[in-house]
Amino acid sequence: MATQAPPLKSMPNSFQQFVVDSKLTYHCHIDLAEEEKPIAAIAYQGKFYSFFRTCANLETTEKIASRMKGGFIITQIKKGWAIWAFEF
Numbered sequence: 001m002a003t004q005a006p007p008l009k010s011m012p013n014s015f016q017q018f019v020v021d022s023k024l025t026y027h028c029h030i031d032l033a034e035e036e037k038p039i040a041a042i043a044y045q046g047k048f049y050s051f052f053r054t055c056a057n058l059e060t061t062e063k064i065a066s067r068m069k070g071g072f073i074i075t076q077i078k079k080g081w082a083i084w085a086f087e088f
Contacts (some may be wrong), residue, residue, distance in 0.1 A: 070088075
């Protein structure tokens with residue numbers, strides 16, 4: 001049985017601005033010059049974000065996201081959280 005991700009209200013306000021409802025995204029693949037094959041991505045508000053990492057718990061998600069220098073968004077998934085990096 002898959003575990004559900006914790007509710008968004010448990011996330012600090014500083015990270016809530018980066019969390020996007022998955023229903024508002026479009027899943028796709030994008031070609032990047034440095035990659036041999038297309039990689040998983042999402043489109044959100046006319047911008048593309050490549051898949052970066054999944055995390056099972058909120059604490060790990062926050063720790064990783066806080067170290068990211070570029071733009072990113074976070075989506076909630078069945079097994080926890082997914083971090084997506086903005087592609088320029």
